[in-house]
Amino acid sequence: MIKKIFFQSIFLSFLFSMEAFAAESGGMPQLNPEFWISQIFWLTITFGILYVVLSKLILPKISSNLEIRKLQIVENIEAAEKQREQSELNIEEYEKIVQNSKGEAKIYFKQAREQLLKSINLKKDALDKELNEEIQKAESEIQELRDKAPEKINKIAVETSADLLHQLIGAEVNNSSISAIVDDLSRRKMNEYYGN
Amino acid sequence: MATNPMHQFEVYRIGPEIKLGAIDISFTNASLFMVISSLAILLIFNLGSKKNSLLPNKVQLLAELSYSFVSKMISDTAGSKAKPYFAFIFSLFMFVLFCNMFGMIPYAFTVTSHIIVTFILASFIFIGVTIIGFMKHGLGYLKLFVPSGVPAVLLPLIVVIEIISYLSRPVSLSVRLFANMMAGHTMMKVFGGFVISLGIVGGWLPLSFSVALTGLEILVAFLQAYVFAILTCIYLNDALNLHH
Secondary structure, eight states: OHHHHHHHHHHHHHHHHHHHHHHHOOSOGGGOGGGHHHHHHHHHHHHHHHHHHIIIIIHHHHHHHHHHHHHHHHHHHHHHHHHHHHHHHHHHHHHHHHHHHHHHHHHHHHHHHHHHHHHHHHHHHHHHHHHHHHHHHHHHHHHHHHHHHHHHHHHHHHHHHHHHHHHHHOOOOOHHHHHHHHHHHHHHHHHHHHOO | OTTOTTGGGOOOBOSSOOEETTEEOOOBHHHHHHHHHHHHHHHHHHHHHSSOOSSOOHHHHHHHHHHHHHHHHHHHHHOGGGGGGHHHHHHHHHHHHHHHHHHTSTTOOOGGGSHHHHHHHHHHHHHHHHHHHHHHHGGGGGGGGSOTTOOTTTHHHHHHHHHHHHHTHHHHHHHHHHHHHHHHHHHHHHHHHHHHHHHHHHTHHHHHHHHHHHHHHHHHHHHHHHHHHHHHHHHHHHHHSOOO
16 A cells, blocks of 8 residues: 555656756757857867877887886896796706715726725735645645654654663663564554554 | 756856857857866876876776777777877867766756767767778768668669768767756756656655665766767768778
8 A cells, every 4th residue: 555655656756857858948958059169169179188198198108117027027028038048048957966966976986996996806815825724734844744754653652662771671672673573553643543 | 946957057158258250169068067077087097197107096007998998999899000090089079078977066067968069079970980081982982971881773772872971970968968968958957847846755666766876877978979970980980991
């Protein structure tokens, strides 16, 4: 109900106001030619000035501003690109250096190892030689000792058997006959003791 | 008088009557708003182009965005050949836009709501485009009226229609802008009148309509300026690159 009254009142007021316009106005002011010439005149002047100032002063400036900015950005990008390339080159160089020094280090290591091995071998050879000499010396001494041993043993055996005989039977026995027996025995037993 | 929605379109003299011979060229409220619009454009774009910093400030950004907006509009519709006319189309777009926008201020006068203003602008464009067309293509420009691929029987009819449509360009261009501006402002005034006549009880509905209409009218103000400029570009395109 309230809504209905509300819209009715809007409609009525619209009608009234339309009537009022119809009574008051003599049509559109736009069609009144009184100030047409004045409007054309001022339009020409203002738009003309606007066009001239914009086209001669302001627009070229904006255009150059935009151009300069674009150039600057392009330049900056180029500079950044150049620096990036430079840094890539630097990295490459650095890696090369690292590679080279690694190789060099390997060579040094190898050389040092070889030298060390050589010196070790030399020392080892010298030591071997010394040892061999010692061994030979010792062997010859042993051989000498071994060669001399049966004689001494025989001698001791002869003396001991002579003493024994003297104490047992109280008779002096000729040394030469005892030594003959000892020699004979020792020759027989030598094979058992020395195995040669 | 205040409730008459057509009252806002009335032109009246400001200051003394100026006469050039027998012609009355007095300074009027329409002239005032033309001057204000032009000065505002010049002020903003002068501020926006004064110094060039790598990071533009707000006014500079506004100026440069407008520049590239219009520049793109022209190159999209009329191609690279239209470059010499950039300044004109830019001025035209800005002038119409600022006149429309200043008209949105309450009690302001809308320059573009007058048929004589829009008609003069449109006629200037029409005549200019026609001259450019004949200068570029000579009499070959008349081929514009003869579309290709039309049967010979229909040709006389088509040519007549094409000529009429070509000649009606200034009328359609001017009436479109003028009618849009006038209708919008009249409607706003009518709804504003309703707010008063319905008072505190029923005035809220037309008031909210008024608010919504204001937003719509600001959109229309921009759109009509854009349409005006882009149609100019299209006409220019016809004259520069003869397609038919």
